[in-house]
Amino acid sequence: MRILVTGGAGFIGSHLAEAYLAAGHDVAVVDNLATGRRSNVPREAKLYEVDLHARELERIFKEFAPEVVNHHAAQASVKVGNADPVHDLEVNGGGTARLIQLAVANGVRKVIYASSGGTVYGEPESLPVTEEHAIAPRSNYGTSKYVGELYVQLAARTAGIEYTVFRYGNAYGPRQDPHGEAGVIAIFTGLMLNGDQCTIDGDGEQKKDYIYVGDIASANVAALTAGNGLVANIGTGDGITVNHIYRTLSEAIGNTVEPRFGPPRPGDVRNFWLDCSRAKAALGWAPAVTFEDGVARTVASYR
Ligand SMILES: NC(=O)c1ccc[n+]([C@@H]2O[C@H](COP(=O)([O-])OP(=O)(O)OC[C@H]3O[C@@H](n4cnc5c(N)ncnc54)[C@H](O)[C@@H]3O)[C@@H](O)[C@H]2O)c1
Incomplete structure (x- = not known):
């Protein structure tokens, strides 16, 4: 499979790129290196050092012709998001809208989107937090990450694109x-x-619910062939x-x-902490570390 990983020079995205390569897939990375590093990108993956908003992204979709887009590029800091809500929304909302538009226009089969279980639900009303919990973010970042989910689901409804949305706990590794x-x-x-x-x-x-990055990567590998239309928490429970x-x-x-x-x-x-039974049922996934x-x-x- 040809997989475009956005944010693949970052912490989580670089582990996904590695896991996809290990599973025998072709991987390209789109990352503007805002917080990511060139050295995080595995040698076998092509790095396109471009911004989500750059014109050049159109050419990359034509050149690499991804079947799956795994979208992890983001303004990923709650603090930065609260200090600069416009920038936060431009990257996480606008950047996602742009990427989805290009994915639809270029015949991408599936989009996998990284959302945030730690922020979209806000203050939990009950524990563990299931996906049915009210969406009530208490930060600009939590809000913009949820906006990204909405764009992904919009493309599914209007253009028939497949998707999986993951809401992660606190990743570490x-x-x-x-x-x-x-x-x-x-x-x-x-x-x-x-x-x-x-x-x-x-x-x-x-x-809090701390999830090892390798377990996040295995959920993203499972989502290549399963979990269409799935919104699922990814944590330890x-x-x-x-x-x-x-x-x-x-x-x-x-x-x-x-x-x-x-x-x-x-x-x-x-x-x-997150109820992760939905991911287990849909993907056969469970944290292993x-x-x-x-x-x-x-x-x-x-x-
Ligand atoms: N780390 C966590 O605990 C956690 C939890 C929930 C969700 N997430 C989500 O997972 C994803 C990855 O997070 P991370 O912790 O690896 O963060 P990170 O900052 O290491 O990775 C984000 C990557 O996106 C790139 N990027 C930022 N703006 C960009 C732009 N405009 N164009 C192109 N690339 C851009 C950065 O350079 C970086 O490499 C994010 O979408 C984040 O919201 C992370």
């Missing part, structure tokens, strides 16, 4: 940026390996506290520096 504002596992790993002190927001008892993350990482790294406790993050959802194993792999890659 190799190649996540340790200097970013999100991704507590990457940030703590970077600090601990430097012998620096970590700051835990609030009391550290907030619980369980929450882990920041204090537990801190202890697990400290053990894996041999860290002895005590953490500092800071103020809670304003507007942060305290507890969320335990938290301890995922942490060990992550630490090994940062060393």
